[in-house]
Amino acid sequence: MDLVDEIDRLKKEKNAVLLVHNYQRAEVQDVQDFLGDSLGLARKASETDADLIVFAGVDFMAEIAKILNPNKKVLITSKEACCPMAAMLSKEELLKAKEQHPSAKVILYVNSSAECKALADCCCTSANADKIVNAMDSDTILFGPDKNLVHYVQERSDKKIIPVPENGHCYVHNIIELPALEVAIERHPKATIIVHPECPADVQDRADYIASTSGMVKLVKELPGKEFIIGTEVGLIHRLQKENPEKKIFPAFENAICRQMKKTTLEDVYLTLKEERNEVQVPKDISEKAVKAINRMLELS
Numbered sequence: 669m670d671l672v673d674e675i676d677r678l679k680k681e682k683n684a685v686l687l688v689h690n691y692q693r694a695e696v697q698d699v700q701d702f703l704g705d706s707l708g709l710a711r712k713a714s715e716t717d718a719d720l721i722v723f724a725g726v727d728f729m730a731e732i733a734k735i736l737n738p739n740k741k742v743l744i745t746s747k748e749a750c751c752p753m754a755a756m757l758s759k760e761e762l763l764k765a766k767e768q769h770p771s772a773k774v775i776l777y778v779n780s781s782a783e784c785k786a787l788a789d790c791c792c793t794s795a796n797a798d799k800i801v802n803a804m805d806s807d808t809i810l811f812g813p814d815k816n817l818v819h820y821v822q823e824r825s826d827k828k829i830i831p832v833p834e835n836g837h838c839y840v841h842n843i844i845e846l847p848a849l850e851v852a853i854e855r856h857p858k859a860t861i862i863v864h865p866e867c868p869a870d871v872q873d874r875a876d877y878i879a880s881t882s883g884m885v886k887l888v889k890e891l892p893g894k895e896f897i898i899g900t901e902v903g904l905i906h907r908l909q910k911e912n913p914e915k916k917i918f919p920a921f922e923n924a925i926c927r928q929m930k931k932t933t934l935e936d937v938y939l940t941l942k943e944e945r946n947e948v949q950v951p952k953d954i955s956e957k958a959v960k961a962i963n964r965m966l967e968l969s
């Protein structure tokens with residue numbers, strides 16, 4: 669049995685759409701109906717007329733698809749694919765911060781739980797975080813859970829941005845440290861350096877460009893350079909190299925691998941579609957509040 673053919677057949681039979689994040693395994697990326705970052709995938713989820721949504725990504729992404737499509741069946745290809753950064757912010761900690769800063773607006777990175785999103789004024793992704801912060805009618809912003817994204821936004825805003833929690837981070841991007849980047853630069857001195865805003869502050873400061881994964885896709889395509897050093901989860905290298913065969917793409921740190929993103933195999937995609945397993949559920953009261961923060965982001969970006 670050819671898994672790729674079977675996946676294709678089941679998608680047609682069930683009128684299903686397969687949304688795949690840029691950090692998934694190469695073979696999973698290659699069977700996608702839409703491949704993108706959190707913002708692009710959230711948009712697709714809000715627009716789709718498919719009867720069944722299958723998400724190859726991590727928990728919070730599939731939750732967003734469900735929140736935007738409460739009456740549709742949403743499946744996640746691996747139940748164990750949970751983002752550790754999203755788990756770093758608890759509802760209790762967010763409520764405490766809100767109590768300490770009652771006049772602040774709350775902006776949460778989409779990499780957060782649905783119950784935290786239900787307490788936010790607006791969500792954001794790395795593609796629109798600065799724009800959303802600057803659009804808020806408050807001089808003080810509670811922002812979580814990524815401290816490195818706080819650094820990125822703070823460099824682009826006069827508002828006071830308070831990280832919640834203080835030390836939230838993505839373990840994958842946080843290990844792309846400056847010494848590793850310097851080694852990559854030494855090996856490829858002519859390469860243009862593009863890093864993700866989840867990378868540490870000094871790595872951001874050393875880069876030529878800071879961009880979300882969709883921004884990286886655009887920059888590599890449009891910039892005249894022939895060599896690029898990319899500071900993000902290494903799954904994106906497959907897409908960049910496939911779309912730009914004439915260019916050379918190097919990872920800033922080849923061990924920047926998200927174990928949760930790699931949990932999904934091609935067989936998981938097939939079995940999820942076939943058995944309609946791993947249905948995503950979000951309690952109605954949480955969903956109805958969280959959808960406001962997600963829709964506000966989609967309107968503002």
Ligand code: SF4
Nearest residue numbers: 751752753838840926
């Ligand atoms: S790459 Fe980082 S933010 Fe993305 S799912 Fe993995 S741990 Fe979470």
